[in-house]
Amino acid sequence: MAEDYVEAIAEAISENGICRAVDLVRHFDVTHATVSNTISRLQRDGLVVTEPYQPITLTAKGKRMATKARNRHEVVRTFLLRIGVSETTATEDSEGIEHHVSDETLRAMKRVMKDGIPASD
Amino acid sequence: MAEDYVEAIAEAISENGICRAVDLVRHFDVTHATVSNTISRLQRDGLVVTEPYQPITLTAKGKRMATKARNRHEVVRTFLLRIGVSETTATEDSEGIEHHVSDETLRAMKRVMKDGIPASD
DNA sequence: GAAACAACTTAGCCCGTGCTAAGTTTCGAG
DNA sequence: CTCGAAACTTAGCACGGGCTAAGTTGTTTC
Ligand SMILES: [Mn+2]
Ligand SMILES: [Mn+2]
Ligand SMILES: [Mn+2]
Ligand SMILES: [Mn+2]
Numbered sequence: 548m549a550e551d552y553v554e555a556i557a558e559a560i561s562e563n564g565i566c567r568a569v570d571l572v573r574h575f576d577v578t579h580a581t582v583s584n585t586i587s588r589l590q591r592d593g594l595v596v597t598e599p600y601q602p603i604t605l606t607a608k609g610k611r612m613a614t615k616a617r618n619r620h621e622v623v624r625t626f627l628l629r630i631g632v633s634e635t636t637a638t639e640d641s642e643g644i645e646h647h648v649s650d651e652t653l654r655a656m657k658r659v660m661k662d663g664i665p666a667s668d
Numbered sequence: 669m670a671e672d673y674v675e676a677i678a679e680a681i682s683e684n685g686i687c688r689a690v691d692l693v694r695h696f697d698v699t700h701a702t703v704s705n706t707i708s709r710l711q712r713d714g715l716v717v718t719e720p721y722q723p724i725t726l727t728a729k730g731k732r733m734a735t736k737a738r739n740r741h742e743v744v745r746t747f748l749l750r751i752g753v754s755e756t757t758a759t760e761d762s763e764g765i766e767h768h769v770s771d772e773t774l775r776a777m778k779r780v781m782k783d784g785i786p787a788s789d
Numbered sequence: 790g791a792a793a794c795a796a797c798t799t800a801g802c803c804c805g806t807g808c809t810a811a812g813t814t815t816c817g818a819g
Numbered sequence: 820c821t822c823g824a825a826a827c828t829t830a831g832c833a834c835g836g837g838c839t840a841a842g843t844t845g846t847t848t849c
Binding site: 567568569572579580582583599600 | 825826827828829830
Binding site for chain 2: 637640655
């Protein structure tokens with residue numbers, strides 16, 4: 548959850564300069580109330596900073612998480628495409644899978660995309 | 669959640685003949701209270717049948733889900749091993765990843781394990 | 790058969806994530 | 820400058836999934 552939020556916030560900032568709650572409402576297709584609640588939790592956890600009616604910014608910690616999450620998401624998605632999954636499915640599945648992929652598995656995916664499948668021993 | 673539960677119940681039954689709540693308490697490392705609650709929900713959803721102080725059995729629907737989940741879990745785990753991930757990590761990561769893998773992605777994994785990586789176009 | 794122990798249930802609590810409904814703030818037109 | 824619409828907050832609700840504490844049922848063992 549936190550990962551998807553900071554990723555979406557970073558995306559909005561990089562696209563529009565700022566991130567407003569309404570961007571997240573659209574992105575996640577939830578209500579303003581839900582976004583408001585979630586943002587409070589993210590702020591409590593030191594990932595974002597915001598004030599009532601003001602745009603949302605990422606803390607250093609939030610930026611770090613966003614970068615890692617974005618990278619992981621993209622590697623997983625690309626990997627799925629690489630093993631022959633359709634665009635649509637790769638996009639859908641990577642949205643969930645990304646949150647369970649360890650650093651080791653991520654490295655394995657990158658290795659495979661570069662060097663192909665390891666010897667069948 | 670449901671998938672992991674029916675999978676664990678099927679496993680207990682195939683190993684001990686029956687599944688008791690205490691098996692799930694041990695398997696998931698949660699309290700009896702939690703298992704009791706969860707089983708109620710599974711029963712409400714038509715996946716299991718049980719009566720107070722009695723063993724837990726799977727409905728047809730529950731068995732179907734268990735079989736699919738078990739297969740998916742195993743394919744994902746084997747696939748991770750196949751791309752060079754360690755036993756420990758493959759076991760850990762597959763526990764989460766399995767729940768986000770569509771049929772299409774599952775087929776792609778099986779294909780890759782059989783025929784290797786698709787042509788780089 | 791009574792006592793002790795294991796298995797289980799039930800009540801009551803917390804938090805996360807979602808909602809609706811209602812009110813507040815901000816901002817752009819007119 | 821005012822008003823309406825868009826953005827946002829707040830309160831109150833529900834459910835999933837976790838807990839502790841306390842009580843109940845079942846089973847073994849003496
Ligand atoms: Mn993501
Ligand atoms: Mn995601
Ligand atoms: Mn599983
Ligand atoms: Mn699992």
